[in-house]
Amino acid sequence: MTHQESGYFTEATSAEVVIARNARAQDERLKAVMDVITRKLHEAVKEIEPTEEEWFKAIMFLTNTGHMCNEWRQEFILLSDVLGVSMLVDAINNRKPSGASESTVLGPFHVADAPELPMGADICLDAKGEPMRVRGRILDTAGNPIASAKIDVWQANDEGFYDVQQKGIQPDFNLRGVFRSNPDGSYWFRGVKPKFYPIPDDGPVGKLLGALGRHPYRPAHLHYIVEAEGYDRLVTHIFDPDDPYITSDAVFGVKESLLAKFVPVSDPAEVATAGFDGPFLDVAFDFVLSRKG
Amino acid sequence: MTHQESGYFTEATSAEVVIARNARAQDERLKAVMDVITRKLHEAVKEIEPTEEEWFKAIMFLTNTGHMCNEWRQEFILLSDVLGVSMLVDAINNRKPSGASESTVLGPFHVADAPELPMGADICLDAKGEPMRVRGRILDTAGNPIASAKIDVWQANDEGFYDVQQKGIQPDFNLRGVFRSNPDGSYWFRGVKPKFYPIPDDGPVGKLLGALGRHPYRPAHLHYIVEAEGYDRLVTHIFDPDDPYITSDAVFGVKESLLAKFVPVSDPAEVATAGFDGPFLDVAFDFVLSRKG
Numbered sequence: 125m126t127h128q129e130s131g132y133f134t135e136a137t138s139a140e141v142v143i144a145r146n147a148r149a150q151d152e153r154l155k156a157v158m159d160v161i162t163r164k165l166h167e168a169v170k171e172i173e174p175t176e177e178e179w180f181k182a183i184m185f186l187t188n189t190g191h192m193c194n195e196w197r198q199e200f201i202l203l204s205d206v207l208g209v210s211m212l213v214d215a216i217n218n219r220k221p222s223g224a225s226e227s228t229v230l231g232p233f234h235v236a237d238a239p240e241l242p243m244g245a246d247i248c249l250d251a252k253g254e255p256m257r258v259r260g261r262i263l264d265t266a267g268n269p270i271a272s273a274k275i276d277v278w279q280a281n282d283e284g285f286y287d288v289q290q291k292g293i294q295p296d297f298n299l300r301g302v303f304r305s306n307p308d309g310s311y312w313f314r315g316v317k318p319k320f321y322p323i324p325d326d327g328p329v330g331k332l333l334g335a336l337g338r339h340p341y342r343p344a345h346l347h348y349i350v351e352a353e354g355y356d357r358l359v360t361h362i363f364d365p366d367d368p369y370i371t372s373d374a375v376f377g378v379k380e381s382l383l384a385k386f387v388p389v390s391d392p393a394e395v396a397t398a399g400f401d402g403p404f405l406d407v408a409f410d411f412v413l414s415r416k417g
Numbered sequence: 418m419t420h421q422e423s424g425y426f427t428e429a430t431s432a433e434v435v436i437a438r439n440a441r442a443q444d445e446r447l448k449a450v451m452d453v454i455t456r457k458l459h460e461a462v463k464e465i466e467p468t469e470e471e472w473f474k475a476i477m478f479l480t481n482t483g484h485m486c487n488e489w490r491q492e493f494i495l496l497s498d499v500l501g502v503s504m505l506v507d508a509i510n511n512r513k514p515s516g517a518s519e520s521t522v523l524g525p526f527h528v529a530d531a532p533e534l535p536m537g538a539d540i541c542l543d544a545k546g547e548p549m550r551v552r553g554r555i556l557d558t559a560g561n562p563i564a565s566a567k568i569d570v571w572q573a574n575d576e577g578f579y580d581v582q583q584k585g586i587q588p589d590f591n592l593r594g595v596f597r598s599n600p601d602g603s604y605w606f607r608g609v610k611p612k613f614y615p616i617p618d619d620g621p622v623g624k625l626l627g628a629l630g631r632h633p634y635r636p637a638h639l640h641y642i643v644e645a646e647g648y649d650r651l652v653t654h655i656f657d658p659d660d661p662y663i664t665s666d667a668v669f670g671v672k673e674s675l676l677a678k679f680v681p682v683s684d685p686a687e688v689a690t691a692g693f694d695g696p697f698l699d700v701a702f703d704f705v706l707s708r709k710g
Contacts, residue, residue: 133501133669135508141669142501148630157465158629162500164461169505171453178450179497179506186493190483200479204472207455208426208435212462213472215428336451337441376426376434 139166185328192327198232202329205229205375206338220356223265224414228360228377231347233286234278238300244399245303246314249295253282253316255404256386261309262350263412269309270413273352276302277313279345284321305352314398317386317405318344320369333374340374343367346384348411355413362409384409432459478621485620491525495622498522498668499631513649516558517707521653521670524640526579527571531593537692538596539607542588546575546609548697549679554602555643556705562602563706566645569595570606572638577614598645607691610679610698611637613662626667633667636660639677641704648706655702677702 133141142162149155174182192199204210210229218227241247248255262273278300280286287298305311325333325340333340345361361377362384363370370378389395390403398404426434435455442448467475485492497503503522511520534540541548555566571593573579580591598604618626618633626633638654654670655677656663663671682688683696691697 131664132671132673133504133508134672135505135512138501138505138508138669145631145665145669146629149628150630151628154628157467157471160461160464164457164464165500165502166505168453168457169502169509171457172450173509174450174506176506176510179503183491183493183497186479187483187486187491190480190486190493193480193483198476198480200476200483204476207458208431209458209462210472211426212428212431212459213467213469215426215431216462216466217469219428335442335444335447336439337443338438371424372438376431376438378425379427380425 138170139163142166185332188328192329197324197327199327199329201232202323202327203332205323206329206333208376211376214359218356218359221265221414223412224356225350225358225360225411226379226381227358228379228382229375230349230359233280233288234276234347234349235288235297235300238276238278238297238302241301241303241313243303243306244312244314245301246399247277247279247299247301248281248314248316249298250281255400255402256315256317256407257312257389257398257400257404258315258346258407258409259310259312260409260411262305262311262352263309263410264355265412265414269305269307270352270355271305271307271309273305273309273311273350273355273413274302275305275311276349276351277315278347279315279318280321282316282319284319284344314400315346318346318364320344320367323374338374339369339372341369342373342375343369343378345377346407350411350413352413354416356416358411358413360411362407431463432456435459478625481621485622490617490620492620492622494525495616495620496625498616499622499626501669504669507652511649511652513707514558516705517649518643518651518653518704519672519674520651521672521675522668523642523652526573526581527569527640527642528581528590528593531569531571531590531595534594534596534606536596536599537605537607538594539692540570540572540592540594541574541607541609542591543574548693548695549608549610549700550605550682550691550693550697551608551639551700551702552603552605553702553704555598555604555645556602556703557648558705558707562598562600563645563648564598564600564602566598566602566604566643566648566706567595568598568604569642569644570608571640572608572611573614575609575612577612577637607693608639611639611657613637613660616667631667632662632665634662635666635668636662636671638670639700643704643706645706647709649709651704651706653704655700 143159189199262270287294320341322340344364344367350358365383384407386405389406482492555563580587613634615633637657637660643651658676677700679698682699
């Protein structure tokens with residue numbers, strides 16, 4: 125009787141032995157998923173050849189990561205983020221036809237009930253930061269305008285904090301708003317230049333980043349969810365290409381097509397048109413939605 | 418500028434982009450380990466193509482597994498066990514020359530300070546269960562006896578519980594003992610026939626086993642640590658080949674070479690020699706140690 129026939133564990137056949145044991149799983153999808161996870165996990169262990177001490181370090185890393193999770197902190201999502209898994213899952217689930225705007229991760233700071241605001245409104249409620257005008261159009265892949273698209277935006281302030289991270293310091297719904305595109309697809313609003321910020325780095329994932337010689341920062345960005353009937357929902361950011369962390373986002377959220385430009389404007393006529401009382405940054409960015417199905 | 422040149426994230430280059438980010442890790446081993454983990458993780462995600470809902474289920478499974486861990490419960494080790502990873506790490510770290518006894522997992526029930534007992538002692542302190550004599554020899558790979566080898570044995574009782582799981586019900590150090598091999602390499606002791614038992618299955622890992630159509634049982638076995646100067650430490654079990662779970666150990670600990678035989682003996686002379694007052698099970702098993710280095 126060979127080891128294969130017996131079904132007993134051997135180093136050579138380890139993954140096959142484990143996978144064969146799952147043959148009676150009722151959920152075919154779960155079975156298929158566990159087959160892949162088991163195979164890749166055993167491939168990784170065979171390539172790494174961990175010592176027993178290293179294996180135990182991995183066990184304790186996962187345990188500590190779990191213990192760090194609570195109602196307001198999700199350390200396993202952070203781990204998924206810094207390993208590029210969150211962005212990969214996002215990419216797989218949001219493949220777009222050529223010409224459509226690319227997606228990026230939603231992040232933990234979206235708020236469902238932000239107020240709908242009139243076009244041109246200033247979402248900065250505490251007048252802190254460098255004034256910024258954001259404008260552009262919502263288009264289909266043929267370049268036609270999409271009217272009445274819902275544009276849900278949110279951003280960190282000039283110190284890198286979202287309102288929900290600074291309750292009582294920032295006004296509620298600071299730097300958030302929902303807009304509807306004009307008949308020509310256009311939109312505009314006012315805000316302040318966002319700043320880079322660190323992901324929470326006081327836990328096991330932050331320690332891992334440190335050990336890997338990596339910083340915990342996300343480059344400055346504005347979040348968008350753009351929705352219009354008959355089109356795929358677009359969850360994305362636009363980024364400041366001059367941010368010091370633009371090529372090293374801790375969570376790999378940056379895509380080349382999502383780089384905006386922050387152009388200083390001081391012409392008094394333009395300042396007046398934009399509704400500011402001094403120089404501002406002008407950010408123009410169009411979004412292209414793909415048709416459903 | 419291509420995506421590869423920019424270093425920004427794309428679905429196609431996801432693993433390479435993440436691995437490149439770890440280039441400044443100071444610990445070369447950590448860097449190498451994370452390279453493999455990242456590559457295999459991205460391969461798995463690309464093969465599975467999880468929905469965002471499935472990804473979140475995985476996040477919550479890991480979170481719940483972490484939350485199940487405390488001072489006396491290690492759910493991530495259980496996960497490693499049922500995925501065959503613990504046995505694989507054991508195999509990698511305990512490759513033996515031809516002829517040497519094979520290892521298996523230590524398990525969580527070893528106690529460091531079990532008493533050293535005279536040869537033939539009965540390790541069953543509460544007279545519960547089916548009497549069993551265990552005997553054999555400690556040999557080197559050339560078949561020569563190893564004298565004064567330290568033989569540390571422990572086992573579950575006839576209901577499948579270790580003493581440490583039933584403090585106050587079983588006597589302290591029940592079914593544990595340390596023996597020293599005779600000049601001819603021989604050893605013997607008395608115990609009771611062990612019973613199969615479940616790994617803790619009231620947590621996320623038990624739920625996963627259930628969903629995979631798997632039971633949580635380990636077939637009946639006796640644990641051994643055999644140590645002798647100049648030889649590799651051997652951590653292993655011997656198993657009852659007639660156990661109902663012998664081909665389906667929940668943690669994949671069974672190896673063909675570790676199957677013992679439990680032979681019923683009722684001959685009065687043998688019963689007297691073994692020090693019992695009635696029929697017993699005779700288990701003969703030799704261990705072969707490999708030389709260090």
